[in-house]
Amino acid sequence: MTAAVALFTRDLRLRDNPPLRAACKAADTVVPLFVRDTGIDAAGYAAPNRLAFLADCLTDLDHGLRQRGARLIVRTGEVVEQVCRVAHEADAAEVHVAADVSGFAARREERLRAALESAGRRLCVHDRVVTAVAPGEITASGKDHMAVFTPYFRRWEDTHRRDPLGAPRRIGAVEGLKSEKVPSRTRTKGVSPGVPEGGESAGRERFADWLSSGMDAYEDRHDDLAADATSRLSPHLHFGTLSPAELVARARRQGGPGAEAFVRQLAWRDFHHQVLAARPHTARADYRTHHDHWRTGEQAGREAEAWRQGRTGYPVVDAAMRQLRHEGWMHNRGRLLVGSFLAKTLYVDWRVGARHFLDHLVDGDIANNQMNWQWMAGTGTDTRPNRVLNPITQGKKYDPEGGYVRRWVPELADVHKRYVHEPWKLGEEEFAALGYPEPIVDLGDGLDRFRHARGK
Numbered sequence: 001m002t003a004a005v006a007l008f009t010r011d012l013r014l015r016d017n018p019p020l021r022a023a024c025k026a027a028d029t030v031v032p033l034f035v036r037d038t039g040i041d042a043a044g045y046a047a048p049n050r051l052a053f054l055a056d057c058l059t060d061l062d063h064g065l066r067q068r069g070a071r072l073i074v075r076t077g078e079v080v081e082q083v084c085r086v087a088h089e090a091d092a093a094e095v096h097v098a099a100d101v102s103g104f105a106a107r108r109e110e111r112l113r114a115a116l117e118s119a120g121r122r123l124c125v126h127d128r129v130v131t132a133v134a135p136g137e138i139t140a141s142g143k144d145h146m147a148v149f150t151p152y153f154r155r156w157e158d159t160h161r162r163d164p165l166g167a168p169r170r171i172g173a174v175e176g177l178k179s180e181k182v183p184s185r186t187r188t189k190g191v192s193p194g195v196p197e198g199g200e201s202a203g204r205e206r207f208a209d210w211l212s213s214g215m216d217a218y219e220d221r222h223d224d225l226a227a228d229a230t231s232r233l234s235p236h237l238h239f240g241t242l243s244p245a246e247l248v249a250r251a252r253r254q255g256g257p258g259a260e261a262f263v264r265q266l267a268w269r270d271f272h273h274q275v276l277a278a279r280p281h282t283a284r285a286d287y288r289t290h291h292d293h294w295r296t297g298e299q300a301g302r303e304a305e306a307w308r309q310g311r312t313g314y315p316v317v318d319a320a321m322r323q324l325r326h327e328g329w330m331h332n333r334g335r336l337l338v339g340s341f342l343a344k345t346l347y348v349d350w351r352v353g354a355r356h357f358l359d360h361l362v363d364g365d366i367a368n369n370q371m372n373w374q375w376m377a378g379t380g381t382d383t384r385p386n387r388v389l390n391p392i393t394q395g396k397k398y399d400p401e402g403g404y405v406r407r408w409v410p411e412l413a414d415v416h417k418r419y420v421h422e423p424w425k426l427g428e429e430e431f432a433a434l435g436y437p438e439p440i441v442d443l444g445d446g447l448d449r450f451r452h453a454r455g456k
């Protein structure tokens, strides 16, 4: 009997999973392996909200594998060491894994290839698993990536797509391999109350609902904060319980302006992934630096903390920051305006904000998070790097009735829509009775400071 290892990373699904299908084709028996990577804990990226969602994903994956005659093998430790050990125990000739984009993933792949080859085994890396179009597949002439979204998207739309694959019907198991218990969500401490259920089954259900009753209205309603009319598929895309290639194919098949707008967002995801793949250091360093001297010190620290706590005195900013803590998720319009508020109005380093997001987001993702933060800070690929979003006008435009603010900021639950984005206009006594903070910064002063810092 021959054996192969299918190493699951950010592709925790049975359907449209090229590494799993290739492993099944390559050998009589397959070891479906997940390694709980202690390197991720050590780097501080193991946020409770993501660990809870991950536990659901692994439980569901194990269940699906058992229905097909196999089971998930779980090990904890350093990935290269654990994979080599399992490959040795199973006497597997090949290990199949999805290509990924971060510097961490690239180093892991390199070390794993070398270690496996020195033991006479082969590492097979599969593209278009984590993204619909692989990084490096679309490049500007003479360059290794594209830095502007619109031309990228034009080429992305014309790129030939592979057809989504079905799940394997049966998987031949390797007998006698030991596995740790599949982690359970209930054992994870510090999880936000609103973290959704993870796993391929939950993801497919959510996607089916989205196709039947959400996507058509997406183009018109995606920016409406109170309507909450986006797909909320981001955690499933982050953990790969849904395949981006399949989502694109099925949305296109359904068609219409909502589908087109949704597919465009999936292209944004690929866009940011190809930037990070080409410039892995931009997970930490500016993509296009303005040599910012970000504010530090006590006052800036206090303001950043008010931002984290959702107590800046700007209702729409505070609503979004409180949604993040409660759900481990935030509406995209909220992410844009709280990002602008921290990096531009308060002029605090975008890395401070990106870190806080990664501590809480269920979909917290190095490519999407760091690249979007850089976009908002004007250090990334935005072609208008110095635009500043005004939280009052943004609130009035994207939450005109104040429903989003009232949902997340109970102090303002009874405030009329005329004042909900500027409660200080209620008059001194009435405002004081709300128990809601005064603005921590004057927007005009913040704007002047930022423009001065950027020499504009």
Ligand SMILES: Cc1cc2nc3c(=O)[nH]c(=O)nc-3n(C[C@H](O)[C@H](O)[C@H](O)COP(=O)(O)OP(=O)(O)OC[C@H]3O[C@@H](n4cnc5c(N)ncnc54)[C@H](O)[C@@H]3O)c2cc1C
Pocket: 222, 230, 231, 232, 233, 234, 235, 237, 238, 262, 265, 266, 268, 269, 270, 272, 330, 331, 332, 333, 335, 336, 339, 357, 361, 363, 364, 365, 366, 368, 369, 370, 372, 373, 376
């Ligand atoms: C400061 C900031 C930080 C962000 N951090 C993350 C993050 O850590 N992880 C993450 O997945 N997204 C991040 N985003 C992008 C975006 O806000 C979320 O993907 C989106 O809000 C998720 O909700 P949804 O699934 O309902 O999106 P939908 O609007 O339904 O879009 C569908 C999918 O397209 C992708 N997408 C949408 N917008 C973007 C975008 N701007 N960039 C990249 N992909 C996009 C996502 O995978 C999303 O699930 C960030 C945006 C900003 C401004």
